[in-house]
Structures are given as C-alpha cells and as structure tokens.
Amino acid sequence: MSTTVDFAAIIAEDRKARAQEEWQGTFLDYLEKVKADPSLAHHAHRRFHDMIMAKGVHHLDAEADPRVKRLFGDQPVNVYGFFEDEFFGMERTLDKIVRYFHSAAMGGEESRQVLYFLGPVGSGKSSLVARLQRGLEELPPIYVIDGCPTFEDPLHLIPRHLRSAFEDMLGVRIEGDLCPVCRWKLKETWEGKYEDVPIRTVRFSKRARRGIGVVPPVDPNNQDTSVLIGSEDISKLDRYSEGDPRVLELNGAFNVGNRGMVEFIEVFKNDPEYLHTMITATQEKFVPAPGRHGTIHVDTVIVAHSNEAEWQRFKADHTNEAILDRMVVVKVPYNLRLSEETKIYEKFLNKSQFNAKIAPHTLEITSMFAILSRLEPTSKCDPLTKLKIYNGEEVLEKGRPKKVTSHELMDDAKREGMFGISTRFIMKAIDTALTKNDGVIHPINVREALIGMVKETELPDNTKKQYLEYLQDTLHKAYLDLLEKDITKAFVYSFKDQAETLFQNYLDHAEAYVTKTKVKDKQTRDEMQPDESFLKSIEEQIAVIGPAADGFRQEVIAYLWSATRRGEKVAYTSYEPLKEAIEKKLMNSVREISRIVTKARTRDEEQRQKYDSMVTNLIAQGYSEESIDTILKYAANHLWKD
Numbered sequence: 150m151s152t153t154v155d156f157a158a159i160i161a162e163d164r165k166a167r168a169q170e171e172w173q174g175t176f177l178d179y180l181e182k183v184k185a186d187p188s189l190a191h192h193a194h195r196r197f198h199d200m201i202m203a204k205g206v207h208h209l210d211a212e213a214d215p216r217v218k219r220l221f222g223d224q225p226v227n228v229y230g231f232f233e234d235e236f237f238g239m240e241r242t243l244d245k246i247v248r249y250f251h252s253a254a255m256g257g258e259e260s261r262q263v264l265y266f267l268g269p270v271g272s273g274k275s276s277l278v279a280r281l282q283r284g285l286e287e288l289p290p291i292y293v294i295d296g297c298p299t300f301e302d303p304l305h306l307i308p309r310h311l312r313s314a315f316e317d318m319l320g321v322r323i324e325g326d327l328c329p330v331c332r333w334k335l336k337e338t339w340e341g342k343y344e345d346v347p348i349r350t351v352r353f354s355k356r357a358r359r360g361i362g363v364v365p366p367v368d369p370n371n372q373d374t375s376v377l378i379g380s381e382d383i384s385k386l387d388r389y390s391e392g393d394p395r396v397l398e399l400n401g402a403f404n405v406g407n408r409g410m411v412e413f414i415e416v417f418k419n420d421p422e423y424l425h426t427m428i429t430a431t432q433e434k435f436v437p438a439p440g441r442h443g444t445i446h447v448d449t450v451i452v453a454h455s456n457e458a459e460w461q462r463f464k465a466d467h468t469n470e471a472i473l474d475r476m477v478v479v480k481v482p483y484n485l486r487l488s489e490e491t492k493i494y495e496k497f498l499n500k501s502q503f504n505a506k507i508a509p510h511t512l513e514i515t516s517m518f519a520i521l522s523r524l525e526p527t528s529k530c531d532p533l534t535k536l537k538i539y540n541g542e543e544v545l546e547k548g549r550p551k552k553v554t555s556h557e558l559m560d561d562a563k564r565e566g567m568f569g570i571s572t573r574f575i576m577k578a579i580d581t582a583l584t585k586n587d588g589v590i591h592p593i594n595v596r597e598a599l600i601g602m603v604k605e606t607e608l609p610d611n612t613k614k615q616y617l618e619y620l621q622d623t624l625h626k627a628y629l630d631l632l633e634k635d636i637t638k639a640f641v642y643s644f645k646d647q648a649e650t651l652f653q654n655y656l657d658h659a660e661a662y663v664t665k666t667k668v669k670d671k672q673t674r675d676e677m678q679p680d681e682s683f684l685k686s687i688e689e690q691i692a693v694i695g696p697a698a699d700g701f702r703q704e705v706i707a708y709l710w711s712a713t714r715r716g717e718k719v720a721y722t723s724y725e726p727l728k729e730a731i732e733k734k735l736m737n738s739v740r741e742i743s744r745i746v747t748k749a750r751t752r753d754e755e756q757r758q759k760y761d762s763m764v765t766n767l768i769a770q771g772y773s774e775e776s777i778d779t780i781l782k783y784a785a786n787h788l789w790k791d
Contacts, residue, residue, distance in 0.1 A: 639770065691733065
C-alpha cells in the first residue's frame with residue numbers, strides 16, 4: 150500500500166513554525182522579554198556552552214565495564230550528546246572543548262582566548278568546527294537591532310550611566326557599545342529615543358553570513374584587512390564625508406560573526422601581521438572600524454585550526470608571542486582505538502551511495518592498518534599488542550593479562566596520533582576496492598588497494614617499508630587468525646553452546662581442584678576426582694603448563710566468584726584468558742577437518758555436505774555469497790600448509 154506524501158502540507162507546516170519564531174517589536178518590548186527570560190541576552194560563549202549541554206551528557210561506567218576501566222582508569226568519562234554519533238575515540242579532546250566553553254561562559258580568561266585546534270590532516274578539526282556552526286544554525290533566532298550590519302545586541306542601546314540599574318533589573322551583564330552605523334541612526338533616524346528602536350529576530354546562517362564568519366587563508370602578497378573588518382564604499386564618498394558611518398560596509402568576518410563565531414581556516418598560512426586583529430578581538434572585545442570610525446565591539450567565539458607543521462613554524466618565531474598567548478590549544482590527534490576507527494568508516498559508508506556488501510573484518514583490518522601507522526614504537530610490547538591495549542582489550546602473556554597499561558604506553562609516547570595514515574587515505578582505498586569489485590569488498594581486496602596506494606604515494610623509504618610490512622605481514626597474519634575462528638564457528642555445531650559446556654566443565658573441575666573436593670556428576674550424582682588431564686588440555690592452549698597451572702586455576706575461580714558477588718552473569722566470555730583457551734581448544738578440534746574440506750579439489754558426499762553446511766553458516770555470520778568463494782580459497786592457500 151503506497152502512502153501519498155503531502156509535500157505542500159510539509160512546506161506549509163514548516164513555514165508556519167518558522168513564522169511563529171519570528172518577532173518584531175520595540176526596544177521596550179524586548180526589555181520585557183529579557184526580564185522574563187535573561188538567557189535571551191547571553192553572550193556568545195555562554196550560548197555555545199548551553200547549546201552543547203542542551204543535548205545531554207552521560208558518563209561511561211568504569212565499574213560496570215572492565216574495558217572502560219582499562220581505557221580510562223578512574224578518570225570520569227563524559228559522553229556529550231551534541232557530538233555523539235559523529236565523533237569517535239575523541240573523549241579527551243571533546244572534554245577539553247566543553248571545559249573551554251564552560252570556563253568562557255562563566256566569564257573566565259578563556260572568554261578572551263582563541264580556541265585553536267591542532268592536529269594532522271583528516272583528524273577531524275574541520276568537522277568539529279562544522280558541527281559547532283551547524284549547532285548555531287539549529288538554535289532559535291537571536292534578537293538584534295533591526296538593520297544593524299553586525300547583528301548587534303539590543304542592550305547596547307542602554308546608556309552607560311543606566312546600565313548598572315538595568316543589569317540588576319534584568320539579571321544580565323551588559324558589555325559593549327553601539328557600532329558606528331547604529332550610533333548614527335540612533336541620533337539621526339530615531340532622534341535619540343532608544344526605547345522605540347525596532348528590534349527583530351534573525352537566525353544564524355553560515356551561507357547568509359549571519360553570525361558565522363569564515364576567514365580562509367589569504368595570499369600574503371594580497372592580504373586585505375577588509376576580509377576581517379569590512380571597508381568603506383568609495384562610491385559613497387561623493388555624497389558623504391569620510392567620517393560619515395553611511396560609507397561603511399561592515400561585511401568583514403568579525404562583523405558578520407558577531408554574536409556567533411569566526412572560523413580561521415589554516416590560520417597560520419596567513420601573515421602574522423594580518424592576524425593582529427585577533428588580539429584586540431579576543432582580549433579587548435573590539436576590532437578597528439574601517440577608515441576613521443573608531444572601534445566596533447565584537448562578541449564572538451574565535452575558532453582557528455591548522456596542522457602541526459604550521460603551528461611549530463609559527464611558534465618558533467618569538468615575535469608571535471602576543472597571538473600565541475591568546476590561544477587555548479586543543480590537540481585533535483588521529484583516533485587510536487580500533488573499535489572507534491571502524492565506526493568512522495561505517496559512518497562514511499552509510500552516507501555514501503555505494504550499495505556495499507562488506508565481508509566481516511574488512512573495516513577491522515583496514516582500521517588496524519590506520520592505527521598501526523599512528524603508533525610510536527615501544528620496548529614494552531609489539532605494535533599489534535599496543536593496538537589491542539589501546540582498544541581496551543585484555544592482552545594475555547603466558548596465560549595472564551599483560552601488566553602494561555594504556556596509560557603507561559601513552560605517557561611514553563610524545564607525538565602518538567599526530568602522524569600516520571589519515572581517514573581520507575583509508576576511505577580512498579575502500580572506494581577503490583568498491584568500484585573495482587562491483588561493491589563487494591573483503592579484507593583481501595581492500596588490503597590489495599591499500600598496498601597499491603602505499604606504493605604509489607610519496608613517502609620516505611623507511612615509512613613506506615614499515616607500512617608495507619604492516620599490510621603484507623602483520624595484518625595478513627591477524628586476518629588469518631580471525632578467519633580461522635570464523636571457519637571454526639562454521640564447522641562447530643552451536644559453537645557458543647559447546648564453548649559454554651567446556652567452560653562449565655572447566656569451572657566444575659577447577660573449583661574442585663582448588664578447594665580439594667570432588668566433582669559431582671549433575672545427572673548420576675556420582676562423585677569423582679577433578680579431571681586434571683581435561684584441565685590441562687584447556688590450559689595448554691594458552692601456554693599455561695606445569696606449576697603455573699595451579700595459580701591460573703585459583704585466579705579463574707577467584708575472578709568468577711567475585712563477578713558472581715557483583716551480580717554479573719558468568720559466561721565463557723567473562724574471563725579473557727579462559728575464553729581464549731576454550732576458543733583455541735574448539736579450533737584445534739576441527740582444524741583437520743576444516744583443512745581437508747576447504748582445500749579439497751574434489752569432495753565425496755560427506756565432505757560436500759560439510760562444505761555446504763560451512764558455507765551456509767558463514768553466510769549466517771555475515772559473509773556474502775559473492776565474496777565467500779574468494780575468502781575460502783584464501784584460507785585454503787594460507788591457513789593450512791601441507
């Protein structure tokens with residue numbers, strides 16, 4: 150049954166809703182509105198903070214989730230609804246941004262500082278700025294003096310000698326003075342009767358240059374401050390004197406960005422002298438007016454961004470100290486968490502027009518390459534282990550969790566996340582694989598696309614060699630491990646049930662061994678000694694042998710007793726070392742039949758049935774029919790060597 154969409158009704162409803170938000174009145178009418186709702190007169194930084202917090206904030210529970218505990222320790226982790234589902238693995242960066250706005254909203258020193266994003270290409274700097282701009286555009290309209298080119302705060306109409314009294318009555322703080330244009334109008338057009346000055350609402354709009362100014366990098370040989378502060382219309386100088394405000398064209402970035410924000414793109418590509426306007430705009434809240442018209446008050450959030458090379462070059466020149474002193478630097482490094490990196494590519498693919506059929510582990514392997522390229526070497530572990538620790542995984546060493554933590558590794562790394570492969574590079578490789586393979590991608594063809602791109606890219610020889618080693622060796626082996634586990638699950642009937650059975654049996658015998666009691670058969674009720682050979686067959690999968698077995702069994706029982714006391718549901722996945730041992734046990738149990746059935750060129754009836762069943766189960770795991778033949782041939786060629 151088709152549903153008819155009434156386009157006219159949608160348009161009419163939207164127009165009605167917008168019209169209801171529009172308002173026009175006198176300054177006296179506006180004062181009554183501010184008295185009822187002082188938030189109408191909030192300054193720019195306060196508006197941003199309220200905008201972010203209005204979307205909600207929740208906290209990650211480190212006590213309930215061991216992975217969160219491993220990642221963040223005892224530090225509280227905030228997740229802001231305003232940024233959620235768009236930015237991944239950036240909790241620390243987003244927290245610094247929100248702290249900046251919170252302090253600035255309270256009138257702290259940050260309210261007189263530039264918010265500066267520092268990071269490598271493709272790390273999300275521009276996306277963060279775009280989100281802030283889009284947030285402004287989603288806000289209700291603000292109240293401005295009708296016809297003011299800088300969308301001025303109407304409270305500037307109140308004479309200075311009355312402001313203290315009005316602040317007490319309205320519960321607001323009044324800062325700034327009328328711009329030259331409104332000052333002239335107040336005297337000449339409104340005859341000084343500021344209570345009758347018309348006030349209206351306007352919406353923030355980047356495209357219409359209302360409340361959002363943008364400053365792109367300008368050629369140093371052709372820099373003109375009119376981009377920042379506007380200019381004088383020389384065509385009007387034959388009618389008006391040079392000091393008449395009617396000749397002003399207040400359309401510079403600081404003029405149009407008043408009440409909202411001004412973005413400086415690749416800020417340090419501009420000549421330092423060109424940036425000096427930022428000093429007074431941040432510290433004194435004014436910019437010079439064009440010509441001989443004094444100064445203009447600005448209430449704006451200045452956000453700048455650039456890459457690290459430009460920052461270091463600018464910072465090295467001591468003559469730039471005045472600008473540097475007025476910046477709050479927020480690093481925006483590449484993401485280093487595997488689970489979050491895959492979400493980035495999922496987001497991009499969901500927004501694309503590709504009808505992609507993506508085999509399991511494709512984005513995982515791709516993301517692993519991106520993160521490996523961003524890591525600094527350490528003597529404490531190999532790069533792949535470091536990647537897993539940064540992902541909050543419990544990495545085992547001789548059957549026990551590895552002692553090194555993500556915090557220790559991060560403390561040792563100075564520039565981690567500030568270099569490496571960008572998300573754009575990865576997306577180009579994914580796009581290449583999609584177009585070459587009719588929308589069917591898997592780790593094999595995406596890895597081939599990445600290898601080709603790395604070989605073609607201008608990189609230092611040692612960097613190129615390292616990247617190719619990651620792709621051709623490290624990730625080749627990592628994918629084979631993942632693939633063998635999937636094939637095992639396809640061969641083992643009800644993999645999870647069998648794993649749970651092994652887990653429960655291990656617990657029964659390990660508990661009896663630790664407490665020096667007997668195991669009671671659940672069906673026959675017979676009592677028997679703990680089966681040490683069974684326990685060893687599990688433990689040896691993760692190299693727990695000899696005297697280490699006693700300690701391992703005690704740790705397992707202690708851990709699971711503790712989990713039970715906390716009310717947690719205990720399953721085979723509860724304790725990472727035991728989970729890995731059980732999965733390896735199951736993999737070994739079917740390895741030979743997997744090898745025979747997968748590699749066989751011709752199959753007898755029994756083998757054919759097993760193969761068909763395996764294919765069916767792999768499809769149920771998410772493999773597409775178009776990719777499964779290639780993947781199984783890859784497994785046959787690389788997993789089981791004769």
